Amino acid sequence: MQRWYGKLLGFIAGWLLLRHPAGGVIGAIIGHAFDAGWLAPRRYKDHKVFGLGPEATREEIDQAYRKLISQYHPDRVAGAAPELRAQAEARAAELNAAYDRLRRGRDGRKTRR
Secondary structure, three states: OOOOHHHHHHHHHHHHHHOOHHHHHHHHHHHHHHHHOOOOOHHHHHHHHOOOOOOOOHHHHHHHHHHHHHHHOHHHHOOOOHHHHHHHHHHHHHHHHHHHHHHHHHHOOOOOO
16 A cells, blocks of 8 residues: 555645745655655665565574565576576575675674675
């Protein structure tokens, strides 16, 4: 479900602060940025890569990572079209980067391989 209340509250706050319709438009744009998640912390975006919420446990993150990386691993689509291979490589890189950031955040240090 799309969030909408940030746009409304931004419009009202912008209009009241600037006392001009342009303030309402500026406020609505800022509210849209909040609704769309552009200003969300990166850790929430990393959880979203795996289709999980920020309250996900370590086990849920590990399980989602293993499932998705097995699906998008470049070796799995080695015989596919070049476009599909490129998409799989990009998605695998995104999954690996998000998983590394989440592991670093929960362990409190950089992990070694």
